[in-house]
Amino acid sequence: MENVKIAIWGFGAMGSGMARMLATKKGVEVVGVCDMHPDRVGKNMYDVLEIEQAGRPDAIIRDKIEDVVYEGSCDLCLIATDSFTKKAFPKIKYVLEQKINVISTAEEMAYPQAQEPELAKEIDRIALENGVSVLGTGINPGLIMDLLVVCLTGCMTNVESLEAKRVNSLSPFGPAVMEEQGVGMPLDEFNKRVEEGTMAGHVGFAESVGMIADAMGWKVDKFEQQMKAIVTDVDRKSPYGFAAAGDVAGVNMTGQGYVDGEVKIDMIHPQQIEPEQVGVNTGDYITIKGTPEVNMSITPEVEGGLGTIAMCVNMIPLVINADAGLKTMIDLPVPRAIMGDFRDYIKGERKYESIQR
């Protein structure tokens, strides 16, 4: 069997991280990359990343997707360009119409049914029509505050309510995340942008709440979320961020899913640079009230950047194997670190191979 063939659309921290990870794996290769950055276009991905090519074919970075992704070009395209379904939609549509499977890093695509039900239906229709499948995933949404919660409820005879809390450090992240999360902003500017609706904060609570509720058969009758600045009282400095005392070091997001008028799903997600400096212990915490109760913690928290890269790459075979259509993490078998040959995971015939013949 030929190697599993992957295209990458978007070569920022996520896309290039997936390329790096794929270069360490067996039975899989990157066949092409689409990215607009003029410094990279026309170059071989392995040279740009300064990693061993190890006999793999060149993966040239192109600025036109038509030169990278077309019918028969690959098995699956990783799209790492957007956070919102609406913005990712034209890209997803293009790839699906080439009869190529998609994994998207867009946070809203982890459960597009939550905020974009019409687009979700349209994506499902296009995928079905072209006989391929599409999944949105990442560390969060995608695992920590949703799939893992769902999985842990599986050992319970009854669930009364649950809380998912992710206390993480923004220090490993680059300038784009610093900007999105308001790191270093004066408080009044942060608050003005929250009012204007131009602060991103964490994208994904609506998706995580929707995924959990639908998995368990709860009907959410109200969803709310709040965004508050984490103001630091000492100077904090991370590789790409700086918050002076009195300014914003991160964002505390909270969200609630109401079922039958009560908060049944409670989400708490403070993100900041250098939390250790002020005695904040990072971690992922899931507390589920019911029978039997489950109190889980992961300390420190699972690192977000690497976690998202790993989730997307590790789900590749499961998406190739899936029935056609829009899939979410609760429709597919559990993610798993792929330490063997990617080809050994592929069941039945690959669309790529049927088109090659």
Add this chain to the structure above:
Amino acid sequence: MENVKIAIWGFGAMGSGMARMLATKKGVEVVGVCDMHPDRVGKNMYDVLEIEQAGRPDAIIRDKIEDVVYEGSCDLCLIATDSFTKKAFPKIKYVLEQKINVISTAEEMAYPQAQEPELAKEIDRIALENGVSVLGTGINPGLIMDLLVVCLTGCMTNVESLEAKRVNSLSPFGPAVMEEQGVGMPLDEFNKRVEEGTMAGHVGFAESVGMIADAMGWKVDKFEQQMKAIVTDVDRKSPYGFAAAGDVAGVNMTGQGYVDGEVKIDMIHPQQIEPEQVGVNTGDYITIKGTPEVNMSITPEVEGGLGTIAMCVNMIPLVINADAGLKTMIDLPVPRAIMGDFRDYIKGERKYESIQR
């Protein structure tokens, strides 16, 4: 759509617990029970359990399986009678041949490929031939020391080795478990039985190790396990067990899966009555070395009896929806607490309904 219809084979702690749980759920009903206990045969399950029947049809306990499970009698049969695949096999075969899906509590059935590869193939063949599916599950094997481990590796770019540790209390369990785990035995009797191979201890390490390794694409070249008595230095008393000072209060099982000559999968599972009395904190712990590292704990441990009952019942719709054949937890979507109507989870046509027509 008619209620999802379930038969139960074996009405001990697990089978009767599942009946109790099902009686609290919507869109599902027990249509019959097979059990040999003369006190129960001929009686209505709801009377035996002393719970509300709430308009559901009678579920009479019969001692002949042919009177309970036959083609068209139900959607799925829960088999809660055995620990070993070889002993469960004739029962599983009978049910599958009635074109009825199966969930088995037999520990070895969680991954029969590990120790009974020939029987696993035969079970798969029979299920395929009859167009139905079969799953073995429970809290452990089934979730804590295998599926949950696999799921957490999903956010890792590389895994070097892992340890799964379950430190639990045997106090909630009944006389059968006390006997199996040697609670109250003098140490020399325990050791004699270990030598003779007649101590049960925990059944499932080979299955958990096989499931994790296959999910990740590791080839296990050696598997070993050890069983040691936990001797108490104080008297310990639980509802169904008693261990005098100097006698056995439980079993410490350890196991190792070797990959390329190194221990990559390490299993540690001490079980005893009244661990709190001697300062032992119970919990489930998963430590995965690699990138990024994952250190998970659930404290106290997920209660084993309720956990197994919940896993079996919550997997019902996923098994009914599955393609035909032998399935394991790594083939199916994640378990989830079913708090809504069971019928809302069923996709496509039920075999039960197609036979009824």
